[in-house]
Amino acid sequence: MVMANPKRTKQGNFYLYVDTVVLTVSREKSLEPKARLQVLVMHRPTAPKGKWALPGGLVADSEDLPDTALRIVKRETGITVPKADLFQVGTYGKPNRDSRWRAISVAYVVLISEPETPAPISNSDDARFMSYRRLRDESLLEFDHRTIIRDARRAARRQLEDTPIALKFCDSEFTLTDLRWVYEAFVLDRVDPANFRRKVEQVKDFVRPLDSLITFGSEPGRPARLYTAGKTSELNPPVRFRRKLRPR
Amino acid sequence: MVMANPKRTKQGNFYLYVDTVVLTVSREKSLEPKARLQVLVMHRPTAPKGKWALPGGLVADSEDLPDTALRIVKRETGITVPKADLFQVGTYGKPNRDSRWRAISVAYVVLISEPETPAPISNSDDARFMSYRRLRDESLLEFDHRTIIRDARRAARRQLEDTPIALKFCDSEFTLTDLRWVYEAFVLDRVDPANFRRKVEQVKDFVRPLDSLITFGSEPGRPARLYTAGKTSELNPPVRFRRKLRPR
DNA sequence: GCAAAAGTGTTTCAGATACACCCATGC
DNA sequence: GCATGGGTGTATCTGAAACACTTTTGC
Numbered sequence: 376m377v378m379a380n381p382k383r384t385k386q387g388n389f390y391l392y393v394d395t396v397v398l399t400v401s402r403e404k405s406l407e408p409k410a411r412l413q414v415l416v417m418h419r420p421t422a423p424k425g426k427w428a429l430p431g432g433l434v435a436d437s438e439d440l441p442d443t444a445l446r447i448v449k450r451e452t453g454i455t456v457p458k459a460d461l462f463q464v465g466t467y468g469k470p471n472r473d474s475r476w477r478a479i480s481v482a483y484v485v486l487i488s489e490p491e492t493p494a495p496i497s498n499s500d501d502a503r504f505m506s507y508r509r510l511r512d513e514s515l516l517e518f519d520h521r522t523i524i525r526d527a528r529r530a531a532r533r534q535l536e537d538t539p540i541a542l543k544f545c546d547s548e549f550t551l552t553d554l555r556w557v558y559e560a561f562v563l564d565r566v567d568p569a570n571f572r573r574k575v576e577q578v579k580d581f582v583r584p585l586d587s588l589i590t591f592g593s594e595p596g597r598p599a600r601l602y603t604a605g606k607t608s609e610l611n612p613p614v615r616f617r618r619k620l621r622p623r
Numbered sequence: 624m625v626m627a628n629p630k631r632t633k634q635g636n637f638y639l640y641v642d643t644v645v646l647t648v649s650r651e652k653s654l655e656p657k658a659r660l661q662v663l664v665m666h667r668p669t670a671p672k673g674k675w676a677l678p679g680g681l682v683a684d685s686e687d688l689p690d691t692a693l694r695i696v697k698r699e700t701g702i703t704v705p706k707a708d709l710f711q712v713g714t715y716g717k718p719n720r721d722s723r724w725r726a727i728s729v730a731y732v733v734l735i736s737e738p739e740t741p742a743p744i745s746n747s748d749d750a751r752f753m754s755y756r757r758l759r760d761e762s763l764l765e766f767d768h769r770t771i772i773r774d775a776r777r778a779a780r781r782q783l784e785d786t787p788i789a790l791k792f793c794d795s796e797f798t799l800t801d802l803r804w805v806y807e808a809f810v811l812d813r814v815d816p817a818n819f820r821r822k823v824e825q826v827k828d829f830v831r832p833l834d835s836l837i838t839f840g841s842e843p844g845r846p847a848r849l850y851t852a853g854k855t856s857e858l859n860p861p862v863r864f865r866r867k868l869r870p871r
Numbered sequence: 872g873c874a875a876a877a878g879t880g881t882t883t884c885a886g887a888t889a890c891a892c893c894c895a896t897g898c
Numbered sequence: 899g900c901a902t903g904g905g906t907g908t909a910t911c912t913g914a915a916a917c918a919c920t921t922t923t924g925c
Contacts, residue, residue, distance in 0.1 A: 387635050388684040391727065436636040437725060440716040466714045466729045468688040477685065479639065481714045552904080570888065572905070589895095596903025597895035612886090620888055620911065800876080818915060820878070844876025845922035860913090868915060871883065 389477035393443040394431035394520070396464065396484040396527035397456060399504060400544045400560045411560035412507035414524055415490070416516070417451045417499040427505070428517045429524070431480060432498065444483045452502035453494035456485045460543055462534065464527045472519045484527040486543040532561045536613045539581055542604045548585065550599035551575060562616050574614055580605035581614075637725035641691040642679035642768070644712065644732040644775035645704060647752060648792045648808045659808035660755035662772055663738070664764070665699045665747040675753070676765045677772070679728060680746065692731045700750035701742035702735075708791055709733045710782065712775045720767050732775040734791040780809045784861045787829055790852045796833065798847035799823060810864050822862055828853035829862075 397415035416427035432447035434440065441461045448456050464482040472478065493502035510516055510524055534540050535558060542549075544557045555571045575582060582602040589598045645663035664675035680695035682688065689709045696704055712730040720726065741750035758764055758772055782788050783806065790797075792805045803819045823830060830850040837846045 386638055386681050386684075389639075389682075390634055391637075391639060433634055434637075434716075434727075436634075437718045439718055440714070440727075463713055465711055466688070468682075468729070470685045470687055479682075479688075481716070550904090567888070567890085568903085569890085569905070569907090574887085594903070595897055595901065597905075599904055615887095617887060617912085622889070798877090815915070815917085816876085817878070817880090817917085822914080842876070843874065843924055845878075847877055863914095865885085865914060868884070871916060 389479055391434045392431045392478055392480040393434055393440055393447060394429045394467075394480045394482045394523060395444045395448050395456070395461070396429060396482065396524055397448060397452075397454060397490075398484060398486050398507075398527070398531060399488065399490050400557050402556075408559040408565060409563045410506060410508060411556070412528070413504040414507050414510055415448070415452055415454060415493065416503065416505055416510070417493075417495060418501035419498070419517075420500045422517060425515065426517050427510075427515050427520075429482075429520045430499070430502070434481075440481055441483065444485070450496050451499040453492075453496060454487070454490055454502075456487060460487075460540065461485045462530070464523065464530045467519055467523065469519070478518075480523075482523045482527065484531055486531060486540055488544045488546060528561070535561055536615050537610050539604065539607060539610060541614075542582075548601045548603055550601060551582075552599055554582070554602075558614070558616075564619075566616065578607070578610050578612060578614065580607040581610060637727055639682045640679045640726055640728040641682055641688055641695060642677045642715075642728045642730045642771060643692045643696050643704070643709070644677060644730065644772055645696060645700075645702060645738075646732060646734050646755075646775070646779060647736065647738050648805050650804075656807040656813060657756060657811045658754060659804070660776070661752040662755050662758055663696075663700055663702060663741065664751065664753055664758070665741075665743060666749035667746070667765075668748045670765060673763065674765050675758075675763050675768075677730075677768045678747070678750075682729075688729055689731065692733075698744050699747040701740075701744060702738055702750075704733045704735060708735075708788070710778070712771065712778045715767055715771065717767070726766075728771075730771045730775065732779055734779065734788055736792045736794060776809070783809050784863050785858050787852060787855060787858060789862075790830075796849045796851055798849060799830075800847055802830070802850075806862070806864075812867075814864065826855070826858050826860060826862065828855040829858055 399413045401411045401413055415430065417430050419428055422428065430448045430451040432443065432450070434443045441458050444461055445456050445458055448454055461483045464484050466479065466481045468479040470477055490504065493504070495502045505515070507524065507528065511521065516524070541554060541557045545553050551572050552568070554575065555566055555568060558571070559566055583605050585601040585603055589600060647661045649659045649661055663678065665678050667676055670676065678696045678699040680691065680698070682691045689706050692709055693704050693706055696702055709731045712732050714727065714729045716727040718725055738752065741752070743750045755772065755776065759769065764772070789802060789805045793801050799820055800816070802823065803814055803816060806819070807814050831853050833849040833851055837848060
């Protein structure tokens with residue numbers, strides 16, 4: 376039911392974008408917790424060499440914001456992200472955040488496990504996963520995208536505590552060590568395996584042990600039990616970590 | 624540095640609004656914690672009787688989003704809100720959230736203490752503070768504004784834990800009971816005065832006792848010490864409340 | 872004196888950490 | 899056997915809740 380609107384000409388001197396922060400956690404065994412988090416970035420053809428940006432583009436008419444996010448991520452990086460897993464970080468609207476014209480961006484974040492190799496289709500001539508740490512500390516991102524990734528990590532960490540999104544980083548069958556690996560990436564520190572196990576298992580319907588299935592992997596040590604995702608959409612109690620105490 | 628842009632015509636089939644949730648806490652002594660929170664709403668001249676909306680309006684060219692928020696709140700309700708105290712709740716962009724045309728809204732929330740009496744200037748023919756509880760439970764709000772106020776309360780509650788915004792509800796000199804009154808409004812329950820005192824006082828530079836100044840009020844009981852706001856912008860440790868235990 | 876709120880002190884408890892110790896596998 | 903990670907049991911610590919008790923006012 377769209378009516379003609381006399382005020383139509385009042386607005387129009389800006390663009391509304393959706394920018395998306397695609398996060399993944401590297402499985403490189405040797406990586407410290409702090410170095411595991413990866414962000415998907417792309418290179419705009421007209422940008423200077425070595426300057427990267429989050430995949431982002433204009434909202435189309437009658438397109439829901441999350442639909443914009445996944446359309447643009449696909450176009451600019453080749454990566455497919457599930458719509459249901461997107462959640463909002465915030466909206467960035469300072470008049471001069473883009474020097475070319477007024478751009479207002481709604482930022483989303485999404486967590487994925489095994490990513491395909493990035494392969495841009497258009498509007499982009501390169502795309503790759505880069506270390507969150509590097510992007511945060513060095514000046515490799517255009518616009519205010521460094522602020523956006525910092526806010527995105529914070530938002531994601533909160534979601535890890537209260538929702539089962541950590542499972543998005545895991546395969547459909549996983550060990551508790553796999554899951555701990557993910558939490559450590561966000562906590563930026565090691566977590567005691569014994570305490571982690573108890574903490575996770577007391578959350579109602581967060582994870583389900585698979586009937587006596589065991590991984591036979593190439594790792595040393597006793598094989599771990601496999602789990603699948605439970606059905607809860609809210610972690611109760613939440614999975615929080617206190618600061619360490621001094622060793623006793 | 625605004626350039627002509629060939630893609631200009633691609634966008635334009637929607638409006639970008641800012642909607643603002645102005646919260647206050649009633650000082651009516653008799654009110655239970657749950658009934659204290661008030662939301663500023665207004666009546667659009669073309670809306671049905673008894674249907675209210677959050678103050679909201681179009682973003683102007685080159686106008687920062689928080690500036691839009693306070694301009695519109697002033698215009699539609701007569702209330703002045705401080706720009707620095709606004710913080711973002713989220714962006715609502717579902718294609719059919721407004722039946723008239725496509726509207727995308729960035730929502731802000733702001734906490735104020737003693738409000739002036741609402742007095743709309745234009746775009747509105749009535750404005751008032753209404754009970755959060757009623758607005759949440761009954762269907763008095765247009766569009767998805769009921770969702771927005773719920774999200775706003777949640778966002779505000781988080782801010783109460785981690786930042787000193789609770790002080791925005793208080794005067795420049797206040798007692799710890801005044802401050803507790805505010806927290807109770809968000810926790811939706813009574814809080815033990817003794818424990819509250821300790822919790823607040825151990826936060827670094829959150830509140831400062833005023834040199835032996837004492838309220839001589841009309842209240843019964845021992846007069847309370849006055850405090851002023853400290854300088855911290857982050858509550859460390861945060862002011863959290865656990866669920867109650869069973870009485871011993 | 873009595874009621875009521877401010878403010879202090881103390882016990883108790885839930886939840887989390889630290890860590891010792893046993894288990895199951897690869898080499 | 900031995901190294902290594904999986905998994906269990908448990909002492910200890912910490913922050914917070916509960917609540918008894920003292921102080922200071924109004925009436």
